[in-house]
Amino acid sequence: MAEEPLSSHMIMHVDMDAFFAAVEKHDNPDLEGRPVIVGARPGSRGVVAACSYEARRFGLHSAMPISTAYKLCPHEVYIRPRMKRYAHVSRRVMAALAMVSPHVEPTSIDEAFVDVTGLDRHSGGLEETGRRTKDAVFKETGLTCSVGIGPNRLIAKIASDFEKPDGLTVVRPGAVLDFLAPLSVSVLRGVGKKLGQQLEGAGIRTVLDLRKRTEPELARRFGAAAGKKLFAQARGIASDLVGGTGTRKSISKETTFNEDVRDRDVVRETMRSQATAVGSIARREGTAGRTVNVKIRLAGFETHTRSRTFEKATNLDGEIFRQGWTLYQKSGFTNRPVRLIGIGISNLEKKSQLELFSEKSDKERRLAEAKDRIVARFGKNAVGLRSPRRDPLT
DNA sequence: TCTGGGGTCCTTAATCTA
DNA sequence: TCTGTAGATTAAGGACCC
Numbered sequence: 001m002a003e004e005p006l007s008s009h010m011i012m013h014v015d016m017d018a019f020f021a022a023v024e025k026h027d028n029p030d031l032e033g034r035p036v037i038v039g040a041r042p043g044s045r046g047v048v049a050a051c052s053y054e055a056r057r058f059g060l061h062s063a064m065p066i067s068t069a070y071k072l073c074p075h076e077v078y079i080r081p082r083m084k085r086y087a088h089v090s091r092r093v094m095a096a097l098a099m100v101s102p103h104v105e106p107t108s109i110d111e112a113f114v115d116v117t118g119l120d121r122h123s124g125g126l127e128e129t130g131r132r133t134k135d136a137v138f139k140e141t142g143l144t145c146s147v148g149i150g151p152n153r154l155i156a157k158i159a160s161d162f163e164k165p166d167g168l169t170v171v172r173p174g175a176v177l178d179f180l181a182p183l184s185v186s187v188l189r190g191v192g193k194k195l196g197q198q199l200e201g202a203g204i205r206t207v208l209d210l211r212k213r214t215e216p217e218l219a220r221r222f223g224a225a226a227g228k229k230l231f232a233q234a235r236g237i238a239s240d241l242v243g244g245t246g247t248r249k250s251i252s253k254e255t256t257f258n259e260d261v262r263d264r265d266v267v268r269e270t271m272r273s274q275a276t277a278v279g280s281i282a283r284r285e286g287t288a289g290r291t292v293n294v295k296i297r298l299a300g301f302e303t304h305t306r307s308r309t310f311e312k313a314t315n316l317d318g319e320i321f322r323q324g325w326t327l328y329q330k331s332g333f334t335n336r337p338v339r340l341i342g343i344g345i346s347n348l349e350k351k352s353q354l355e356l357f358s359e360k361s362d363k364e365r366r367l368a369e370a371k372d373r374i375v376a377r378f379g380k381n382a383v384g385l386r387s388p389r390r391d392p393l394t
Numbered sequence: 395t396c397t398g399g400g401g402t403c404c405t406t407a408a409t410c411t412a
Numbered sequence: 413t414c415t416g417t418a419g420a421t422t423a424a425g426g427a428c429c430c
Contacts, residue, residue, distance in 0.1 A: 039398085046398050049430095062430085065397050108430050190403090192428045225404060249402070256398060291422085301397065305424060342399085 008173050009240035010126060012114040013148045013156035014097060014133060017165035019110035020050035022143050023089050024079050035060070035076040042070040042078055045256050049081050053165060086110075089141055096140040100133050105242045113153055115242040130168045151176065154238035158187050176236035181208040188233045190226060198222060210234040248285075252293065252344025253277045260299055260337035267341050268325060274343045275321035282315035282345060289313055289345025292323040296333050297340035306331050313349045320345060 016022065020038040025031045035055035039062075040046020048069050051060045058073045070078075090109045097104045103115035114133070120126045130147045137145050146167040148159025155176055159169040171179045185204060186196050202221060204210050210218075211234040219227030232238065253274035261267060271294075282288055291309040298304075306327040314320060324343040328334065 045396090047396095049398080063397085065395065068395055068397090071395090111430075190428065194427060223405070250400090252400065254399060303425080307423060309422060340398090344400090 008151050009115065009117045010120070010149060010151060011153055011156040011240055011242060012101075012116045012130065012133065013150075013153070013160040014093075014112050014114060014137070014145050015147075015160045015164070016093065016110035016137075016143060016145045018050055018052050018056075019143075020081060020086055021052040021055070023086055024082075025052065026142050027085070031077055035073055036079065037066075037069055037073065037076060038079045038081050039069070040066040041080065042066055044258055089143070092140045093137055093143075093145070096136040097133065099136055100129070103242045105244065105246070113156065113242045116149065126170045126172075127168065130170060134166075134168065152236070152238040152240040153242075154189065154233060155179070155236055157189075158183070161187070177211075180234070180236055181206065181211070183207050185210055185230075188230065189238075190229055195222065195226065207234050247348075249348060250293070250344055250346035251278050251281050251285075251287075251289070251348070252295075252342055254295055254340055254342025254344075256297070256340040257338065260339050262337045264334065267328070267338055270341055271324055271328065271343050272321050274341075275324060276317040278344055279315050279317035279320050282348075286350060287348045288315035288351040289320075290347035290349065291345060292320055292327065293342075293344045293346060294324045294327040294331070295340065295342035295344075296328065296331055296338060298333060298336045299339060301339070303340075304331065304333060307346075309347060313345075313347070313351055315345070315351065 021036045024036055024038060031052075033054065034052075035058060036052040037048055037055050037060060038050045039048040044066065046066045048060060048062050048064045048066060050062050051069075055069075055073060055076065060069050060073060066078075086109055090106070093110075094104060094106055094112060097112055097114050101114050101116055101119060104112055105114075106112045116126070116129050119129050123129060123132070126149050130149055133147055134145060137143065144166040146160045146164045148156045148162060148167075148169050148171070150156040150159050150171040151173045155171050158180070159171050160167070162169040183206060185191050185199050185207060188207070188210075191199065198221070199205075199210070202213075204213065210230060213231075215227060215231040217227075218230050221227070222230065255270050255274065257266075257270075290311070290313045291307055292314075293305060293307040296304045296306070308323060308327060310323075320343065328341070
């Protein structure tokens with residue numbers, strides 16, 4: 001195989017195998033060889049977060065409703081997620097990757113991109129780089145991972161998924177088009193159930209099928225943004241940058257009740273504790289949101305959102321709660337049983353706690369709070385307020 | 395069958411604003 | 413001041429990802 005040109009980047013994608021289940025097995029050797037399912041409690045509302053390869057043989061997969069999983073696999077090991085433990089192992093994984101290359105971008109708790117451009121020139125080839133990475137991760141954690149290496153993030157990601165578990169796939173620049181051609185379009189980013197069905201309806205099953213369509217046709221059928229992305233991905237074109245900004249855009253908390261809730265007090269107290277959690281994360285991260293969002297899910301999975309944007313950003317629990325509760329009360333759904341309630345902030349701005357607290361005196365704050373309570377209870381007319389499009393939060 | 399939680403991004407329509 | 417318009421922002425819903 002010809003060497004790739006010096007200018008081309010090489011990106012590695014590392015994906016831990018059945019991560020949560022693998023950690024549980026590692027911590028408890030008695031589970032070896034048994035189907036292990038990490039997720040919601042059987043009998044409750046929830047899904048499979050991860051399952052071992054033994055469980056997959058029974059047809060289980062992540063995101064499957066736990067009730068369905070239990071029907072398929074009633075006698076196996078069900079474990080509630082231990083996120084702190086997984087986060088700890090995740091840090092060890094990332095540390096191992098950092099020994100391979102300084103350019104590591106974690107994209108989730110169990111995945112990362114690594115820029116390995118040029119590494120093969122002084123360490124015996126891309127395959128060798130991949131093997132060294134897998135060894136480093138195993139040595140550090142005792143867990144296996146699958147590794148894909150390609151000229152950009154798209155190819156690296158698809159390659160890491162190509163031979164799971166414990167796989168290693170290298171796709172050199174000259175081999176990209178042939179590698180992609182026979183694969184299902186569902187390997188592409190942004191192609192899920194809905195778009196997959198639409199593509200199928202248009203006679204597009206494989207990446208090669210997709211490559212035969214023009215960009216204008218794809219844009220017309222699937223929308224401008226999706227069409228453009230599909231056209232590029234079909235040709236193996238994607239970003240080769242590792243180490244993006246990684247700044248988050250929103251903070252939210254949501255709760256699915258085990259049974260739909262009619263009691264408004266339960267909804268209110270749930271929102272209050274969610275707002276406290278959201279506020280404390282925002283303050284810890286030195287950020288605040290101008291927009292407060294509420295998510296309401298009713299029977300039949302009917303989901304609605306309400307949001308309101310203010311002039312000033314907040315990260316105060318009480319304000320987040322008050323605005324969220326007002327949005328819920330004005331949603332028009334308060335007489336319907338609630339399956340899920342959630343609250344969050346977006347439109348984030350960097351802000352110190354000090355700045356936020358100093359923006360208003362205590363007296364002003366108490367006055368505003370009292371006014372808000374009256375408005376929430378009796379409507380705007382009760383305090384003779386007009387309704388500007390944007391009110392300051394404070 | 396019956397669908398978590400925490401995110402990102404896209405589309406569309408309505409509303410402001412220069 | 414009125415009118416038309418283009419572009420930005422907001423709001424709501426939804427697809428998708430891990």
